[in-house]
Amino acid sequence: MSTAVVKQELAVASFSKVYDLDEVETALNELSEGGSEALRATYEKMLKAGNLRFCVKPNRMPSIDDLVADLPNFQEPLNDIRKQIALCLETEDRLELMPMLLLGDPGIGKTHFAKQLARLLGTSSHYLAMSSLTAGWILSGASSQWRNAKPGKVFDALVNGSYANPVMTVDEIDKATGDAQYDPLGALYALLEHDTAQSFIDEFAEIPINAGNVVWVATANQANTIPEPLLNRMNVYEIAPPDRDGARRIAQSIYDEIRSAHAWGARFPETLGDAPLDALTKASPRAMRRAMLNAFGNARIDNRHEVQARDIEFGSDSRKKPIGF
Structure with a gap:
């Protein structure tokens, strides 16, 4: 059975207030006629939506071992997540x-890890590409x-979404990128600190929002351009490229994921052969996925x-920048 996509875990949910209704009503009443x-x-x-959102967590230890098997080079952050759960x-x-x-290097699965973490925790996932x-x-x-x-992305996720975390x-x-007046990272100084995140003010709505339960995952190729105060607010993990055995497991997982997502996949065997597995280990997980989908068609x-x-x-690009083992 494929473990490439982590199953949505059964979760227990409490409710969390993400803003104060009285403050919203006051702001609405004070809005000028021409506002x-x-x-x-x-x-x-x-x-209308109300201020309560689900704050979920797994009701048992989730299948972290399955995710470690699929993402063997992410064992360190996954072990820390296991401890907190x-x-x-x-x-x-x-x-x-x-x-x-x-x-870590581009294409080794950092963004995929974040999506799988959301599934592991039973919550929603939101994506911001800082390069743009x-x-x-x-x-x-x-x-x-x-x-x-x-409003900004944080406000949108909490107010228009279903989850507080x-x-x-x-x-x-x-x-x-940006200038001193419009620093794209500026908001993160408050958002990555639990205490200040609990009363984060979106500049559009000007209503305090409780973003203290948000789970933050940042990715980068290198740390030397990231301001030190931001680095101090995060647990930093260096994600190495997978070794040969790890790359083979990742390739098999990608094969499983694509195969199980399509009706035509049932016609293909559950296990990918040794020769194609070895061929796929020459590339990053991102390149593996593209190559695997094309391979089915071939x-x-x-x-x-x-x-x-x-x-x-x-x-x-994959030939020029293979990941070595």
């Missing part, structure tokens, strides 16, 4: 995970006085229901 219609609509939506099982305590920074952000308001919102202003992935945090074009080594093809 922002977008802001008025936001306040009305907040009142163990502490709060069978109690009313909420799961507390310190923000984590995953350092040029202003801090993407995270913290822009003033309603600005044209086309809107979603997994927020801040991808390529080392590539964030096999069918050749009127086969079995992937062979000759079906594994990589683009020019």
